[in-house]
Each structure stands twice: as structure tokens, then as C-alpha cells.
Amino acid sequence: MDSHIYGVSEKTLFLFTLLCFSVASISALPHQNRTGNSTVTGQMINSNSVLVALLDSHYTELAELVEKALLLQTLEEAVGKHNITIFAPKNEALERQLDPEFKRFLLEPGNLKSLQTLLLFHIIPQRVGSNDWPGHKSNPTRHTTLCNDHLHLITKNSGKKLVGAAVLTRPDDVTRPDGVIHGIERLLVPQSVQEDFNRRRNLRSISAVLPEGAPEVDPRTHRLKKPEPPVRAGSPPVLPVYDAMSPGPSLAPAPAPGPGGPHHHFDGESQVKDFIQTLVHYGGYNEMADILVNLTSLATEMGRLVSEGYVLTVLAPNDEAMAKLTTDQLSEPGAPEQIIYYHIIPEYQTEESMYNAVRRFGKIGYDTLRLPHKVVAQEADGSVKFGSGDGSAYLFDPDIYTDGRISVQGIDGVLFPEVEKESTSVKKSVSSVKVATTTPRRGKLMEVACRMLGSLGQESHFTTCQ
Structure with a gap:
């Protein structure tokens, strides 16, 4: 007779346990796919x-x-x-x-x-x-x-x-x-x-169509003007750099327009940031970086010019040279901008190219962004010397930054145009010269005539001989 456990026979409990184990084993088997692969x-x-x-x-x-x-x-x-x-x-x-x-x-x-x-x-x-x-x-x-x-x-x-x-x-x-x-x-x-x-x-091109003005008629031929041919990517700008610059500080004290030319071939803003950071990390050019970023808006304007395809060479005076600037030289409106403009050459020059040029031609006049003044370079002591006389500066730290669009050359002095030097020297000379008063002097012929009349006793008749 089977023993009972809580009302359930031992045989029934064994069969139930075996059934549960079988179901669990079957469910754990891998499922075969229809093609017979078991991957x-x-x-x-x-x-x-x-x-x-x-x-x-x-x-x-x-x-x-x-x-x-x-x-x-x-x-x-x-x-x-x-x-x-x-x-x-x-x-x-x-x-x-x-x-x-x-x-x-x-x-x-x-x-x-x-x-x-x-x-x-x-x-x-x-x-x-x-x-x-x-x-x-x-x-x-x-x-x-x-x-x-x-x-x-x-x-x-x-x-x-x-x-x-x-x-x-x-x-x-x-x-x-x-x-x-x-x-x-x-x-x-x-x-x-x-x-x-x-x-x-097609939708993007349609939505990006810019409005165009009415066609222009050439007054000489009375025909429609042909549109200018498109500028190839990476080609030099059509306008000279002076026409692309923003108005001077006396006309427009507001900052220059932000970078990003019409063709967007170059990222001038990033390149200007890179060269200013290079000046700061290089050491000894913090004053120049401060003028470009904080005292003026020249960093923004340089970024815009580079974005439009122009190339620049910056002659950067070091901190010792900038410390010699007087208050009178910086107090006039727009003076910092004019000083920096004279140190920017609208060409891409490196230490090697400038030295080779002055070695071959003696003196070279480079255009600057301060029209119409040029900065004169010549060879001196195996280096490049800018300017002349006491206001000259030597190429002190060559090729601080060169990326193909912007070149930065460190110099040991602040440059000024020759006209300003002459005007300041003339003022100093005029102020130092004393004006001497002289009495009017008679001519020698009149003296001889008066002496002859005096021998004859007739000089009293002429007031000139008295």
C-alpha cells in the first residue's frame, strides 16, 4: 500500500517531478531554423x-x-x-x-x-x-x-x-x-x-537662390552687360586689399564686419585666433596681442580679409619695443590702428624670402595697409632691418607663425613712416631756434655814392646818406 504525504501518494509525486524535469529540458534545447543551420x-x-x-x-x-x-x-x-x-x-x-x-x-x-x-x-x-x-x-x-x-x-x-x-x-x-x-x-x-x-x-538650390537686381544696360553699346565670370575656388581676390578693408576709425569707430567671405574658401577667424594664441604662447608679444584683440578690432578685420582670400604678413614689435611708446603717440584718435596698419604687409613673406630679396636688391619697399606709406627693408648684420636711423627695427624672432595665409615676424622696435619722423624733427628744430633781430643794411653802391657826396659836402641833401 502506497504511503501518503499530505494527502498525495508517493508515486503521484514522483511522476509529477519527472514531468516537470522533461518540460524544462525540452525548452532548453536550441531551436533549429528551417534551413537546418543551427547558427x-x-x-x-x-x-x-x-x-x-x-x-x-x-x-x-x-x-x-x-x-x-x-x-x-x-x-x-x-x-x-x-x-x-x-x-x-x-x-x-x-x-x-x-x-x-x-x-x-x-x-x-x-x-x-x-x-x-x-x-x-x-x-x-x-x-x-x-x-x-x-x-x-x-x-x-x-x-x-x-x-x-x-x-x-x-x-x-x-x-x-x-x-x-x-x-x-x-x-x-x-x-x-x-x-x-x-x-x-x-x-x-x-x-x-x-x-x-x-x-x-533641387529643393536646397531653389531655397538658396539669392535675389538679383534688374539687368544693367551698357550705355555705350545699349546692350545688356554680361555677368562677370565666376571666380574659381582658391583664386586671389579680385579687389585690392585696400578696397576690402573696413573704413578707418575716424569714419567708423564700430568693429569691422565679422569674418566669413562670400566664397567661404578660407576660415580666417580660426587662423587669426591661432596666430594670436601663438604670439601669447611664444612669449614677449603680449602687448601686440592685447592691441589686436582688446584695444582695437583689427583681429576681426584681419580674419575677414583672410576669409576673403587675402594674405598678410605681420611685423610684430615685442613687449620691450611697445613699452617705449609714449602717451602722445597713443592718445590721438585711431593712433593704435594706424600704428598696427603700418606693421601689416598685404603679401605673404617669410624670413627667408625677405632676406633673399634684400640680399639681391639692396633695399626693398613693402606696401602696408597704411596707404600710401611703405616700410623699407634692407640687409644689416646678416639680418633684415626695417626703417632707418633711430626708428629702425631688426628682424628679431623670424617665422613665429606661418600657415600659408598669415606670416608673423617678430621685430625689436616700433616702426613709423618717414613723413612722421620728418614732421616731428621739424617741429623740434623750429622750437629750438631763436629768431635774431637785425637792422636793415644799405647796399655797397649806395655807401660809395654817399662817401663821394660827403667829400663834396653835399651829403646833407640826401636823407638816405644821413
């Missing part, structure tokens, strides 16, 4: 999967785009259902051979759907090896991709195998139990993505 366990991807091989392969650009497009889960589900074939473009096709504007379009957050469609266009939900390509005498085979579009596999008479318009360069490059990866020479772009890109580009 997928639920949502787990085996390390031998073609998807893992893609992420670890040398197709790094494609793998990065797959991650940015948030397609990992979609591809995991596709691998779990069937074998796949991936046509992977080489890295060069995505790095350098792709249109930058099109790549920018794909990476914009609002165009995520287009990027996903583009990548899924490279994947076929079945295994297609290089041996499965049609012969050159056979018709092209058509395969449906994961984006529900179609790809055609073709073999040319020369033996080249094509995927759409791309040549198969690395057949069966990566082979795994659940798929294969073929290397192709270029990116495949479906028609829907191309149309979307063209539509966005």
Missing part, C-alpha cells in the same frame, strides 16, 4: 556568422555605415531566417570615390531611411556563390534584395562578373555557413535613393 539560438548570433565576419572584416567603411544606419537587428533577423549574400564595396569607393555631397546627404539624421535602403540594396536573402553566376552566353539572373528592389548578375564576354554596374573584384571573399560576402569595386545606388537625393538637392 542562431533565439536572437543570439554565432561567432561563425557572416554578420560577425562583416563587422570584423576589412570592409570597415561598410560596417561603420551598417552601425550608423541601425541595421544590426534587421540583419540578425535576416540571418536567422535564411542565408544571405552581401556585396561589399571596397573602402576606397566609400572614402574617396563617393561624391562628398551625396555622402553628406546619407549621413544626415533626416535621411536615415535612404541610408538603410542603400545598404539593404547590397544584400540578397539567399546564398549566391561565385559558381552560381550565369555564363556569358546566358541571360542575366535577377535577384530580390532586402529592400525589395532587384539586382542583376551578369557575366561579360571577357569573363568579368558584374553586380548591376559594379565589377566583382573579390569573389567569395568571406564564406560562412549562413552566408557569403563578395567584394565589388563601387557602391550600388538604387533608383529610389538617387531620386530622393536629386529631389533634396
Whole structure:
């Protein structure tokens, strides 16, 4: 007779325990997929999967785009259902051979759907090896991709195998139990993505149209004036640098316009910031940096000029030279700007180019931003000397900053135009000379005549001889 445990027989309890253990064992078994491959366990991807091989392969650009497009889960589900074939473009096709504007379009957050469609266009939900390509005498085979579009596999008479318009360069490059990866020479772009890109580009160009004035008529020929030819990117500016400068401080005390020319080929603001930071870190040029940034708006104006394509060479006096400036030299309105303008040359010169020029030609006159004054350079003691006399300065710290657009050369003195030196010296000489009063003196002929009349006793008749 079976013993009872709390009203339940021991045999019934044993059968119930065995049934629970069987159910647990069955539920823990891996699920076989329909194709007989056991690479997928639920949502787990085996390390031998073609998807893992893609992420670890040398197709790094494609793998990065797959991650940015948030397609990992979609591809995991596709691998779990069937074998796949991936046509992977080489890295060069995505790095350098792709249109930058099109790549920018794909990476914009609002165009995520287009990027996903583009990548899924490279994947076929079945295994297609290089041996499965049609012969050159056979018709092209058509395969449906994961984006529900179609790809055609073709073999040319020369033996080249094509995927759409791309040549198969690395057949069966990566082979795994659940798929294969073929290397192709270029990116495949479906028609829907191309149309979307063209539509966005046309809308952008329409929305960015600038208003234009009425056409101008040439009064000499009575015909419409032809528009000026467009300026090529990176070419020198059309206007001279003096026309591009903002008005002087006496006319416009407000800061110059912000940097950023009409063509935006150069980032002048960043370059000016770099050279001012270089002055500060170099040491000994803090006064020059302070004048450019705080005392005047010249840093902003220089950034605007560089952004519009102009090049500048700055002769930067060191702190010892700037400390010698008097209050009278800085008190006049606009005096700091005029001093710095005389130290900026609208050319790109380095220590080597200036030294070679003065060695060859003796004296060189460089234009400055302070019209019409020029700064004269000549060779002296194996270096370059600017100016003359007591107001001269030597090239003290060459090539402090050179980036192809801005050149900064350190000098040991503050330069002034020759006209100012002459005017100051004339004032000093006039103030120091004393005016002497002299009596009017008669001519020698009159003296001889008066002496002859005196001998005759007739000089009293002439007031001039008295």
C-alpha cells in the first residue's frame, strides 16, 4: 500500500517531478531554423556568422555605415531566417570615390531611411556563390534584395562578373555557413535613393537662390552687360586689399564686419585666433596681442580679409619695443590702428624670402595697409632691418607663425613712416631756434655814392646818406 504525504501518494509525486524535469529540458534545447543551420539560438548570433565576419572584416567603411544606419537587428533577423549574400564595396569607393555631397546627404539624421535602403540594396536573402553566376552566353539572373528592389548578375564576354554596374573584384571573399560576402569595386545606388537625393538637392538650390537686381544696360553699346565670370575656388581676390578693408576709425569707430567671405574658401577667424594664441604662447608679444584683440578690432578685420582670400604678413614689435611708446603717440584718435596698419604687409613673406630679396636688391619697399606709406627693408648684420636711423627695427624672432595665409615676424622696435619722423624733427628744430633781430643794411653802391657826396659836402641833401 502506497504511503501518503499530505494527502498525495508517493508515486503521484514522483511522476509529477519527472514531468516537470522533461518540460524544462525540452525548452532548453536550441531551436533549429528551417534551413537546418543551427547558427542562431533565439536572437543570439554565432561567432561563425557572416554578420560577425562583416563587422570584423576589412570592409570597415561598410560596417561603420551598417552601425550608423541601425541595421544590426534587421540583419540578425535576416540571418536567422535564411542565408544571405552581401556585396561589399571596397573602402576606397566609400572614402574617396563617393561624391562628398551625396555622402553628406546619407549621413544626415533626416535621411536615415535612404541610408538603410542603400545598404539593404547590397544584400540578397539567399546564398549566391561565385559558381552560381550565369555564363556569358546566358541571360542575366535577377535577384530580390532586402529592400525589395532587384539586382542583376551578369557575366561579360571577357569573363568579368558584374553586380548591376559594379565589377566583382573579390569573389567569395568571406564564406560562412549562413552566408557569403563578395567584394565589388563601387557602391550600388538604387533608383529610389538617387531620386530622393536629386529631389533634396533641387529643393536646397531653389531655397538658396539669392535675389538679383534688374539687368544693367551698357550705355555705350545699349546692350545688356554680361555677368562677370565666376571666380574659381582658391583664386586671389579680385579687389585690392585696400578696397576690402573696413573704413578707418575716424569714419567708423564700430568693429569691422565679422569674418566669413562670400566664397567661404578660407576660415580666417580660426587662423587669426591661432596666430594670436601663438604670439601669447611664444612669449614677449603680449602687448601686440592685447592691441589686436582688446584695444582695437583689427583681429576681426584681419580674419575677414583672410576669409576673403587675402594674405598678410605681420611685423610684430615685442613687449620691450611697445613699452617705449609714449602717451602722445597713443592718445590721438585711431593712433593704435594706424600704428598696427603700418606693421601689416598685404603679401605673404617669410624670413627667408625677405632676406633673399634684400640680399639681391639692396633695399626693398613693402606696401602696408597704411596707404600710401611703405616700410623699407634692407640687409644689416646678416639680418633684415626695417626703417632707418633711430626708428629702425631688426628682424628679431623670424617665422613665429606661418600657415600659408598669415606670416608673423617678430621685430625689436616700433616702426613709423618717414613723413612722421620728418614732421616731428621739424617741429623740434623750429622750437629750438631763436629768431635774431637785425637792422636793415644799405647796399655797397649806395655807401660809395654817399662817401663821394660827403667829400663834396653835399651829403646833407640826401636823407638816405644821413
